[in-house]
Amino acid sequence: xxxxxxxxxxxxxxxxxxxxxxxxxxxxxxxxxxxxxxxxxxxxxxxxxxxxxxxxxxxxxxxxxxxxxxxxxxxxxxxxxxxxxxxxxxxxxxxxxxxxxxxxxxxxxxxxxxxxxxxxxxxxxxxxxxxxxxxxxxxxxxxxxxxxxxxxxxxxxxxxxxxxxxxxxxxxxxxxxxxxxxxxxxxxxxxxxxxxxxxxxxx
Numbered sequence: 001x002x003x004x005x006x007x008x009x010x011x012x013x014x015x016x017x018x019x020x021x022x023x024x025x026x027x028x029x030x031x032x033x034x035x036x037x038x039x040x041x042x043x044x045x046x047x048x049x050x051x052x053x054x055x056x057x058x059x060x061x062x063x064x065x066x067x068x069x070x071x072x073x074x075x076x077x078x079x080x081x082x083x084x085x086x087x088x089x090x091x092x093x094x095x096x097x098x099x100x101x102x103x104x105x106x107x108x109x110x111x112x113x114x115x116x117x118x119x120x121x122x123x124x125x126x127x128x129x130x131x132x133x134x135x136x137x138x139x140x141x142x143x144x145x146x147x148x149x150x151x152x153x154x155x156x157x158x159x160x161x162x163x164x165x166x167x168x169x170x171x172x173x174x175x176x177x178x179x180x181x182x183x184x185x186x187x188x189x190x191x192x193x194x195x196x197x198x199x200x201x202x203x
Contacts, residue, residue, distance in 0.1 A: 001168045003030035003112050005056075005085055006155055009148050009174025025150045025158045028103070030085075034112040041201040042110055044184050048088035053182050054175035055133040055141045055190055058083040059152060060117055061169040068160040073153035076165060081117035082131055082190045082197045085172055086110075089181070112172070115190055115198025123192075127151065134189045135182070143176030150174075 007026040036042055044051060060079040068076060085106070092105035123129055126145060133141040150158070155173060159165070182188070182202050190198035 001032050001166070001170070002163075003032070003034055003170045003172065004028075004159055004163070005030060005106070005172040006150070006174045009150055009155075010143060010176045011147070011149060012177035021149065025155055027155075027159055028106060030107045030112050033109050034107055036110040036113040036200075038114070040110075041203040042086065042113060042182075043203050044182075045088070045108060047108075048090055048105075050088065050090040051182050052087045052089045052179050053133065053135075053140070053188065054085040054087060054179050055131065055143070056083055056085055056172040056175050057081075057129065057131055057143075057145060057192070058114065058117075059156070059171040059173060061156075061165045061167060061171070063167060065156075065160050065165045068157050068165070070153050070157035073156040073160075076156055077152070077171075078120050079117040080120055080123065080126060080129075080192075081115055082192055083112055083114045083170070083172055084133070084188065084190065084198070084200065085112060085175065086182075112170075113198065113200050114170070115196075118192075118197075130193050132191045133178075134191070135186050137187075140180065141176055141178040145173075147176065148174060 058081045059077040088105040095102035129145040186202040188200040
């Protein structure tokens with residue numbers, strides 16, 4: 001199982017980090033060990049002083065695929081959930097400044113907390129799906145899948161040119177604007193529409 005993360009898929013988020021808009025999907029990987037066991041807190045790691053949250057809609061792949069035509073991509077996932085791409089922003093800045101890979105800032109243990117999943121058919125329109133994050137009861141991120149630069153199906157088709165998608169793979173589809181740091185003691189709640197899908201405490 002692998003976790004595929006799409007970067008810069010919401011224009012306003014790219015702007016807030018002073019990044020140019022991509023003309024094709026940008027992706028990176030997190031290992032299986034990035035998953036945080038359900039109902040477990042996230043323990044702030046000692047190697048960073050600047051862990052940021054990035055809330056994202058997540059697709060769960062349901063069959064093996066390679067070189068998937070975009071018109072068939074919708075058949076390769078049947079569940080949708082929400083997750084948080086936790087990022088050690090200080091390490092990322094340091095690596096980028098030196099022109100180095102920055103997996104250490106994205107792929108560390110438990111950096112991909114996941115909430116529950118629902119069948120794709122549960123949602124009225126997956127291309128117009130509201131999602132949000134609250135921290136300590138205050139809304140910090142709000143997004144809608146209609147604002148994605150690249151659609152779910154385009155992402156699947158593009159990524160499958162390079163990587164064979166396998167059953168159980170997860171695709172984090174990008175985060176809207178409003179990312180920021182978490183602190184020890186924070187309580188994070190992520191929602192799809194009005195329903196809570198993820199509950200996470202930082203310790």
